[in-house]
Amino acid sequence: MGVLEKIKAIEEEMARTQKNKATEYHLGLLKAKLAKYRAQLLEPTGKSSGGGTGFDVQKAGDARVCLIGFPSVGKSTLLNKMTNTQSEAASYEFTTLTAIPGVIEYKGARIQLLDLPGIVEGASGGRGRGRQVVSTAKTSDLIIMMLDATKSTEQRRLLEIELDAVGIRLNKTRPDVVFKQKAAGGVTINATVKLTKIDEKAIKTILAGYKIHNCDVMIREDITIDELIDVLIGTRKYVPCLYVFNKIDAISLEQMDKYARQDHSMVISCEMGLNLDQLVVKIWDLIGLVKVYTKKRGHQPDLSDPICLRKGATIEDVCLGIHRSLVPNFKYALVWGKSSKFSPHAQKVGLNHAVADEDVVSIFTK
Numbered sequence: 544m545g546v547l548e549k550i551k552a553i554e555e556e557m558a559r560t561q562k563n564k565a566t567e568y569h570l571g572l573l574k575a576k577l578a579k580y581r582a583q584l585l586e587p588t589g590k591s592s593g594g595g596t597g598f599d600v601q602k603a604g605d606a607r608v609c610l611i612g613f614p615s616v617g618k619s620t621l622l623n624k625m626t627n628t629q630s631e632a633a634s635y636e637f638t639t640l641t642a643i644p645g646v647i648e649y650k651g652a653r654i655q656l657l658d659l660p661g662i663v664e665g666a667s668g669g670r671g672r673g674r675q676v677v678s679t680a681k682t683s684d685l686i687i688m689m690l691d692a693t694k695s696t697e698q699r700r701l702l703e704i705e706l707d708a709v710g711i712r713l714n715k716t717r718p719d720v721v722f723k724q725k726a727a728g729g730v731t732i733n734a735t736v737k738l739t740k741i742d743e744k745a746i747k748t749i750l751a752g753y754k755i756h757n758c759d760v761m762i763r764e765d766i767t768i769d770e771l772i773d774v775l776i777g778t779r780k781y782v783p784c785l786y787v788f789n790k791i792d793a794i795s796l797e798q799m800d801k802y803a804r805q806d807h808s809m810v811i812s813c814e815m816g817l818n819l820d821q822l823v824v825k826i827w828d829l830i831g832l833v834k835v836y837t838k839k840r841g842h843q844p845d846l847s848d849p850i851c852l853r854k855g856a857t858i859e860d861v862c863l864g865i866h867r868s869l870v871p872n873f874k875y876a877l878v879w880g881k882s883s884k885f886s887p888h889a890q891k892v893g894l895n896h897a898v899a900d901e902d903v904v905s906i907f908t909k
């Protein structure tokens with residue numbers, strides 16, 4: 544019997560079996576078996592699958608949020624609640640076998656929410672489809688690490704290890720180090736702050752370990768050895784992460800309060816729809832989107848079709864959001880709103896003026 548047939552047989556047996564106290568144990572065994580076979584479906588079959596690349600899902604909308612978590616924590620249930628997409632949700636592990644995108648629409652933005660298969664310990668090392676899942680997490684603007692509030696808090700640490708292993712740094716900023724490799728001239732190290740966790744000898748040893756013999760290193764923050772290595776490797780991804788504790792309907796108020804107070808954390812219940820509106824607001828804040836309205840001369844601002852940009856976006860980004868041809872023909876822009884020096888009046892600005900959320904912008908071309 545192939546794996547698919549075995550799965551089918553178990554599913555049929557589960558459907559046949561009446562749920563009661565006497566069958567509880569047997570059903571539990573069937574569930575465990577089902578999970579085992581479904582996990583096998585996730586094992587990489589050839590060289591191409593399970594490798595270092597993520598799932599082949601087009602990025603769409605203004606930002607991407609990935610759902611990462613152990614099996615059966617409620618990732619698919621959340622997707623079903625927050626988007627118009629349906630992803631199968633069930634009480635056995637490895638229900639979801641591939642990446643399933645949905646869209647959250649909020650404040651004029653379209654945020655792609657990506658449901659992913661559950662991962663297990665060792666995922667980053669290539670076990671199951673885990674590697675593909677954690678690689679997909681690299682492409683996200685925000686990771687939602689979903690945790691089952693009824694289970695051990697160990698889940699969080701185990702998942703962090705898996706993400707760390709593929710070079711994802713959660714809720715951290717890139718170390719403030721300028722590193723330039725050169726063709727000759729040896730190693731020059733400068734620091735603008737006192738270094739307490741690493742000294743010149745350690746830095747030189749590490750550089751030599753990476754066969755770097757000519758470079759300039761300017762350190763502007765009290766970094767650790769690991770952070771220096773991240774700079775040298777250069778491909779680290781710094782991604783914001785929100786820890787979401789699901790199933791709070793099944794735990795005590797006291798326990799819930801403890802989770803809710805942790806940093807970067809939120810508590811929800813998908814099943815009872817608790818705190819889901821607040822979750823959307825939080826997602827929006829963490830992605831750091833700003834929404835800008837455009838206005839043609841002599842017209843009211845167009846409130847129906849805002850342009851969504853990243854925090855820190857400039858008038859140039861606004862132009863690119865409208866049409867590529869605007870930048871080379873740009874003369875000046877008028878901006879109303881929080882970023883205008885003369886608010887409530889407009890300010891005349893150039894391409895590198897940073898816009899703020901809810902600004903109104905008029906572009907003037909040559």
Ligand SMILES: Nc1nc2c(ncn2[C@@H]2O[C@H](COP(=O)(O)OP(=O)(O)OP(=O)(O)O)[C@@H](O)[C@H]2O)c(=O)[nH]1
Nearest residue numbers: 614615616617618619620633637638639661813814
């Ligand atoms: N009590 C409770 N159960 C929930 C909640 N959300 C989801 N569940 C249940 O948890 C089980 C797993 O839900 P799924 O959405 O399939 O979980 P998943 O993380 O997508 O699982 P995989 O795809 O197998 O990794 C289902 O039986 C859900 O009904 C919740 O808020 N409270």
Ligand SMILES: [K+]
Nearest residue numbers: 615633635638
């Ligand atoms: K499940």
Ligand SMILES: [Mg+2]
Nearest residue numbers: 618619638639
């Ligand atoms: Mg799922």
